[in-house]
Amino acid sequence: MNTIGKLYRLTTFGESHGEAIGGIIDGVPSGIELDFEQIQDELDRRKPGQSKIVTQRKESDTVKFLSGILDGKTTGTSIGFLIPNENQRSKDYEHIEEVYRPSHADFTYSKKYGIRDVRGGGRTSARETANWVVAGAIAKQIIPNIKINAYVSSVGDLFLEKPYQALDFSQTDSNIVRCPDAETAEKMIERIQEIRKQGDTIGGTVTCVIQNVPIGLGEPIFDKLHARLGQAMLSINAVKGFEYGSGFCGARMKGSEHNDLFNQDGTTKTNLSGGIQGGISNGMDIYFRVAFKPVATLMKEQETINSEGEMVKMHGKGRHDPCVVPRAVPIVEALAAMTLLDFVLQDASRKI
Numbered sequence: 001m002n003t004i005g006k007l008y009r010l011t012t013f014g015e016s017h018g019e020a021i022g023g024i025i026d027g028v029p030s031g032i033e034l035d036f037e038q039i040q041d042e043l044d045r046r047k048p049g050q051s052k053i054v055t056q057r058k059e060s061d062t063v064k065f066l067s068g069i070l071d072g073k074t075t076g077t078s079i080g081f082l083i084p085n086e087n088q089r090s091k092d093y094e095h096i097e098e099v100y101r102p103s104h105a106d107f108t109y110s111k112k113y114g115i116r117d118v119r120g121g122g123r124t125s126a127r128e129t130a131n132w133v134v135a136g137a138i139a140k141q142i143i144p145n146i147k148i149n150a151y152v153s154s155v156g157d158l159f160l161e162k163p164y165q166a167l168d169f170s171q172t173d174s175n176i177v178r179c180p181d182a183e184t185a186e187k188m189i190e191r192i193q194e195i196r197k198q199g200d201t202i203g204g205t206v207t208c209v210i211q212n213v214p215i216g217l218g219e220p221i222f223d224k225l226h227a228r229l230g231q232a233m234l235s236i237n238a239v240k241g242f243e244y245g246s247g248f249c250g251a252r253m254k255g256s257e258h259n260d261l262f263n264q265d266g267t268t269k270t271n272l273s274g275g276i277q278g279g280i281s282n283g284m285d286i287y288f289r290v291a292f293k294p295v296a297t298l299m300k301e302q303e304t305i306n307s308e309g310e311m312v313k314m315h316g317k318g319r320h321d322p323c324v325v326p327r328a329v330p331i332v333e334a335l336a337a338m339t340l341l342d343f344v345l346q347d348a349s350r351k352i
């Protein structure tokens, strides 16, 4: 229930306003020299308070490793880690103790568990995703040849029209919205600021491109590579859609338009398959898109119900993201890295 992965496994714990969040990573090969700066850099890309277009909660998100590492190298035993919570303001949530925020997880958690950790959303909070970023950063270091790049490809109805082949991924972090095209990025930032001033929120998409993938990762039936990527991406808070390759557009095409014809060396002239056929990587680029809804907590009045079943008015309070996609980029990359590594280990285990 709190674990993702089969051979590279992350088990997590923690609530938004509890003492700390953290996890245990199993399946890390021994002898990997870890780059701790890179792990912290990834956490900094996700952390709150990093720019004017994200939540202003201030967390240093400093990770403390407790086990599984000796003299900077992995020992092959489980890696335990903690990220202390530093900047909780639980009072900001007192006003929702008896009411359910529309489209948040307040109602479902209350009904399922009969008890609700209202402080910062408890375990429903995307604070949990910091744990995933730690495991993802380590996964990236174990499979450095596989290149994973995510970026913001839309905010509301503002789309980055260029295909990923025309982008320079080194520019993704050159702006606060994490869109590698400077002109589009500027418009996206303006839109998010406008929406925030209105006390509203806005959705968007993150595109992820995975390059240099060996042929043969993924299983033919239940552990299809795209199914596991989809499960990972759909586990991210606020995600409403996942499509890979031609995705939903493919449903509008004819086979003669959609088929990826082969070159003699087994590569394909087009890549509408998105690098996966029959659940197995074919060596072409894997690319997919993840759709994020607008954040549920609004800084404006909405109608809702309380725990007594009465219709009431509520007004959001506290520090919230007006749009999650800039902070979601490292989360998408982390889960992609963990999923790919899991299959690399599975593939290796078949060969001994």
Ligand SMILES: Cc1cc2nc3c(=O)[nH]c(=O)nc-3n(C[C@H](O)[C@H](O)[C@H](O)COP(=O)(O)O)c2cc1C
Pocket: 055, 103, 104, 105, 124, 125, 126, 129, 236, 237, 238, 239, 293, 295, 296, 297, 319, 320, 321, 324, 327, 328
């Ligand atoms: C990076 C990130 C930041 C988020 N920040 C907020 C936030 O500030 N306020 C909020 O209400 N929801 C936020 N969310 C979304 C909620 O966690 C999510 O909508 C909620 O748990 C309900 O789950 P669901 O939307 O997947 O159904 C964020 C999600 C992500 C990925």
